[in-house]
Amino acid sequence: MAVMLLAVVAAVAAFPHDDVVLHKREFFPSTYERVEMHRDHEWLATPVTFTILLKQKNLEQLEDLFWKVSDPTHEMYGQFLTAGEVHTMTQTPLKAREEVLNWVQAVYKHVAHQSHELVVVDRHDALRITAPVSVVEALFKTTLAAFKRTRGNFGEKLWIKYIDTISVPRKFENVIDLVTGIVEFAPLPQGLKTYESRARGTFNCNVPYTMKRMYSIDEDLKVATQMASQAPYSEVGNKQEGFGASDLKTFQQINGVEVKAITNIIGDDAPNYTEMDTDTEAALDVQCLTGFAEGANTSFWVMNDWMYEFANEILNTNEPPLVNSMSYGWYESQQCRIDGNCTNEGFGTSEDYVKRTDVEFQKLGVIGITMLAASGDDGVESDKQCDKMRPDYPASSVYVTSVGATAVVDDDQSDPSIPASAPAVCHDSTYDCSCSTSNLEHS
Structure with missing residues (x-):
């Protein structure tokens, strides 16, 4: 079970300038277009949810177990673990998670207004975070923008994504794998496909x-x-x-x-x-x-x-x-x-x-x-x-x-x-x- 950590802000730390770029965007998918937003208090206070993926352990052991419990001919077939046991096997060391959390909290303390909430969910090998736009931008030294889809009836729904680069302190180079949530644009369904065939197809209903x-x-x-x-x-x-x-x-x-x-x-x-x-x-x-x-x-x-x-x-x-x-x-x-x-x-x-x-x-x-x-x-x-x-x-x-x-x-x-x-x-x-x-x- 994930443990909810409501951020208790630590003392302000000095922000290092030695960063490493995790993601760099050069263009946007054609199915999205940017919506201009005034960079006022309302926008900067908009909550954004993202995930920081951390390095894991025992991945070879995990894959080996996957094949054993999935193979009907193996003696361990069907001997499944609990989610908690899997977390224990693969989780990022607690010290590393705490160091990343302290960094997030320090940026929050430095940037956010007192009324802005920071919520961090510890998922053992990732931190799922909800924070204001202003905090996310400061955290990753990036700019966030709002996008809407160019196809489909999605009303006023907006997707908030980064538009230049995402950086993290170099000391986390061997701790952080990826950042998701503010990075990827989910694709549209590919829809129905038709193919030509030498055989004559039927047009009857199949229910x-x-x-x-x-x-x-x-x-x-x-x-x-x-x-x-x-x-x-x-x-x-x-x-x-x-x-x-x-x-x-x-x-x-x-x-x-x-x-x-x-x-x-x-x-x-x-x-x-x-x-x-x-x-x-x-x-x-x-x-x-x-x-x-x-x-x-x-x-x-x-x-x-x-x-x-x-x-x-x-x-x-x-x-x-x-x-x-x-x-x-x-x-x-x-x-x-x-x-x-x-x-x-x-x-x-x-x-x-x-x-x-x-x-x-x-x-x-x-x-x-x-x-x-x-x-x-x-x-x-x-x-x-x-x-x-x-x-x-x-x-x-x-x-x-x-x-x-x-x-x-x-x-x-x-x-x-x-x-x-x-x-x-x-x-x-x-x-x-x-x-x-x-x-x-x-x-």
């Missing part, structure tokens, strides 16, 4: 009823234990990124599955979520999850950041869902495109970000959490020049289960008609859905 037949799943199969839990992930719970509570209810009704609302909304952006928020990506996730795993406790993650924060949030959540799905991805080699350019002097590269996030995925596996990632059906396609492989992350991670799609093709055979026992969606012309009748999978 839980037809897919259960295709995969030989008992139509009456239900989850019999309350221990089962699952949750999809939305990269930001605002306007177009939710699952649509009303749509979910309609889907369940017309497909003849258990009508069960999702009421457990979790994650760092959960307080901003409303039942009106809806998006094709998230709606598809929850509809498939509830349609196939009737009886399971289904939650919905809403995160304001990218994959590291998501994995770390699961690790630090009491009794998190046992199965978590991710329908987002971005080129593994270009995680810094999310940032703009996070490569500088060997710090904060795409490789660094992926390696650190992979460690979080390993921790989740060691405590018995399953992570499912949509592959996007890209495999490891090349870039436009056909000279580099370009897999999507996190589906490319060996520490998650990557899930692709099934193509149903026309095989010129006469398939059986839909029986009367099929749900309303397959019979009622209101839904304009001609359900697939094939019970054969063609991948």
Whole structure:
């Protein structure tokens, strides 16, 4: 369990001028544009949440344990640790965490107004911090700016990110790995993709009823234990990124599955979520999850950041869902495109970000959490020049289960008609859905 440390300000320390640059931005992603803000008291007092990632220990031991508890043929299969035991194995030494905390507190004391709150959550190998803009700028010798998305209906929602460099005292060069939260711009969903195929595809509807037949799943199969839990992930719970509570209810009704609302909304952006928020990506996730795993406790993650924060949030959540799905991805080699350019002097590269996030995925596996990632059906396609492989992350991670799609093709055979026992969606012309009748999978 994370320990909450409400900052008790230490004496003002002399700020060293010998700094090392962790991140350097040269451009912004085209899906965002800067919003000019007056640098008045209101802006400088705006709270910002970010995470300082610290060096960890026993990572070889962690990975070894991950493979042992995940291998059905190994004697240690299923012998999971608790989150607390994982923290003990990998945590940054307390002295190093305290030194970083003292630095943060000293800057806060020097810069912040008395009414401004500083909140630090010790996550054992990272410090998750909420502080005013003025403090964050002084801490990292940077400038923060507000951005909005250029696509999508996100209303007045703003993202606060740095715009030049992020520096830390050189004495922390071997203590601090990365800074997240004010660095990366989370990508938009990549959306539906279409591909040409030599085989003639079908245009019939595939719903839980037809897919259960295709995969030989008992139509009456239900989850019999309350221990089962699952949750999809939305990269930001605002306007177009939710699952649509009303749509979910309609889907369940017309497909003849258990009508069960999702009421457990979790994650760092959960307080901003409303039942009106809806998006094709998230709606598809929850509809498939509830349609196939009737009886399971289904939650919905809403995160304001990218994959590291998501994995770390699961690790630090009491009794998190046992199965978590991710329908987002971005080129593994270009995680810094999310940032703009996070490569500088060997710090904060795409490789660094992926390696650190992979460690979080390993921790989740060691405590018995399953992570499912949509592959996007890209495999490891090349870039436009056909000279580099370009897999999507996190589906490319060996520490998650990557899930692709099934193509149903026309095989010129006469398939059986839909029986009367099929749900309303397959019979009622209101839904304009001609359900697939094939019970054969063609991948």
